[in-house]
Amino acid sequence: MHSHVDHLDLGAAHVTRRDPARAVQHMTREANALGPTVCCDLITSTTSATVTS
Incomplete structure (x- = not known):
């Protein structure tokens, strides 16, 4: 890859937040x-x- 990073996992919530x-x-x-x-x-x-425990 061009940034010399094998893989960057953005996480499951990435699309939801975006x-x-x-x-x-x-x-x-x-x-x-x-x-x-x-x-x-x-x-x-x-x-x-906010959630407090």
Whole structure:
């Protein structure tokens, strides 16, 4: 490769973080291919949640 890096794994959440709407469309298509009809709407959060243990 041109950067002399064998492989850089961006992780499973890379596409979700980059384009959440596209990720939802992809998951909806995959779920519909299994048989049931699925409809998802993207919900945007206006507040951030923190989890404490």
